[in-house]
Amino acid sequence: MRAGPAPLFDQTGSALRAGRLLFAMVTMALSLLSATAAQSQSSRITEVTSPGGIKAWLVHDTTLPLIAVEFAFLGGASQDGKDLPGLANLTASLLDEGAGGLDAHAFQSALADHAVELHFDAGRDEIRGSLRTLSENRETAFDLLRLAVTEPRFDTEAVERIRASQLAMLRRRSTEPNALANDRWFALAFPNHPYGRPVDGTLETVARISRDDIAGFAKRAIARSNLRVAVVGDISAEELGKRLDAVFGILPATATLVPVPHVEPQKIGTVDVIPLDVPQSVVVMGTGGLERRDPDFIPAFVLNHILGGSAFSSRLFKEVREARGLAYSVYSYQVALGHTGLWFAGTATKNERAGESIAIITDEFRKILKDGPSQTELDEAKSYLMGSYALRFDTSSKVAGQLLQIQLDELGIDYVDRRNALIAAVTLDDLKHVAARLATARDALVVVVGKPAGLGG
Known part of the structure; x- marks a missing residue:
């Protein structure tokens, strides 16, 4: 899970834009439900293929000036390797902590100033991202997303701050019964398999993950071949195709993923x-x-x-x-x-x-x-x-x-x-x-x- 400072809505303009984004999201939800009653959902879903060949599913809705994007890169924590559990999780948590010419503070300020919501997290099988923006801020929103996935900085300050937050979370989990039970279950059920390793890592493994490990993981795992995208809101299929190429088009064509074998749980009956x-x-x-x-x-x-x-x-x-x-x-x-x-x-x-x-x-x-x-x-x-x-x-x-x-x-x-x-x-x-x-x-x-x-x- 992502850890780190939340965007600071400390300016009146930012707060107003954030309020408008929240209002738009709620109202759009009502309009989507109304539309569903009159028209099947799948008939409203369009598969968009960008000029560069990137595919996405789109529900085009102009009722409100809002765009919501959900996307995933297949792979996730199953690609950590046996010696570095927590690598995918730490990498995902750092993608919006500075990118391109913007350090972490500047990047988060740009998100806040334009009421853009951008989040990343890692699961066992994929790294997920989500973007929310008002239509009027789409240029900034999509450009910040482009920077996050194509030019993450992984600055030392950000790496150590997020690492410290992850380690504090792991210390809390070490006395949390539900977390202990779930981690032990997967460790026992899947020995010597990626699913047996904790997604968040351990105190020992997270402490030794280097910046080179993080940058190497991003380079291997974030690519066009393992990308899936869904978009809802005030954006046409034609525009979305162009945005897909602008945001994801310069990523490597193919991810370098280690095959994950199919597996059945062990220790059943114990x-x-x-x-x-x-x-x-x-x-x-x-x-x-x-x-x-x-x-x-x-x-x-x-x-x-x-x-x-x-x-x-x-x-x-x-x-x-x-x-x-x-x-x-x-x-x-x-x-x-x-x-x-x-x-x-x-x-x-x-x-x-x-x-x-x-x-x-x-x-x-x-x-x-x-x-x-x-x-x-x-x-x-x-x-x-x-x-x-x-x-x-x-x-x-x-x-x-x-x-x-x-x-x-x-x-x-x-x-x-x-x-x-x-x-x-x-x-x-x-x-x-x-x-x-x-x-x-x-x-x-x-x-x-x-x-x-x-x-x-």
């Missing part, structure tokens, strides 16, 4: 305890799932919603919270990474009842995989999942983000229109079929942080 003197134990349970492009992913998605994906109606909520009062929150969810699919459940409960909670969650996993849900549960799940889909498009940022994710998942430009029909088509037989494929999910790799009674540690 329990690992991290002792920590806290009143509650945090429980993370994970097992194998389906990758996003798997044809059975949607039935698995519906099945998970019934198990633990719904905040107040899921089986886990009813059994763990309502029936026994073991925890305030309990959940399950799918994670579809680029090279594996996972299925997680988790909760936080009193130390003396951690073992009981794990047993109940495990039992509910096994029941739904063995017997499946009822027709009523299926109907209610489909109704909710179809009806709530529009909430993913209630701001221009969310629209752009959804379009980017659909590109990353390779689902097709018409997926927005097809998605609810895919949900509606799911039957009990489909759920039985996917349950049979997920048979190994009857067991999980369990990580517990706390002082759980009877679980060791």
Whole structure:
């Protein structure tokens, strides 16, 4: 995650422009929702190809003078290398800390003075960026974006300041139960694989990352071949094509990425305890799932919603919270990474009842995989999942983000229109079929942080 000083809106003009940007974003969200009711989303999506061959998906909307851009470079933390976890994250955090002729202060001041929002962050499979600007400031906004991705400075002052912030964050995480549980789960599940390394790095690895490491990573990973772009707002296809070439056109044609092998989680069926003197134990349970492009992913998605994906109606909520009062929150969810699919459940409960909670969650996993849900549960799940889909498009940022994710998942430009029909088509037989494929999910790799009674540690 990005760390460092936020833009300083310390001038009246900057504050007014920032207020106008916020108002425009909110109002544009309402206009996009209204348009959706009258016209399918995918019919409003245009695939734009720049004169230089760079592709982007565009939703052209002139209702308000606002442009939102979401983009990603494939690769991310999976390209850190085994000796430098945290490299992609530190690199992403520095891209807007000075570029071209502007040092960090000047670059951030230019963003603030023109009410431009620009952010970067790293995940396991990609580095993401987002840009928000009023149309009147597009020249400055796109030029600052161009500088950030093509001429980042990585000045010593900025590197050391952001490094110090990252190290402080890592020290906080070292006593944060959820962070400890998640990092340990991935380390145990994926030994000797990039997914087993922490995206944020460690105190030791972040401390030794050099400026040359950072500049080398940017040179290898930021290129046109692994770029995906989605844009929403007051910009035509013709103009966007020119902007794409101006911003990204001088990047290297091809990224130099190390292939990441497909992998299945290890240590399934084991329990690992991290002792920590806290009143509650945090429980993370994970097992194998389906990758996003798997044809059975949607039935698995519906099945998970019934198990633990719904905040107040899921089986886990009813059994763990309502029936026994073991925890305030309990959940399950799918994670579809680029090279594996996972299925997680988790909760936080009193130390003396951690073992009981794990047993109940495990039992509910096994029941739904063995017997499946009822027709009523299926109907209610489909109704909710179809009806709530529009909430993913209630701001221009969310629209752009959804379009980017659909590109990353390779689902097709018409997926927005097809998605609810895919949900509606799911039957009990489909759920039985996917349950049979997920048979190994009857067991999980369990990580517990706390002082759980009877679980060791």
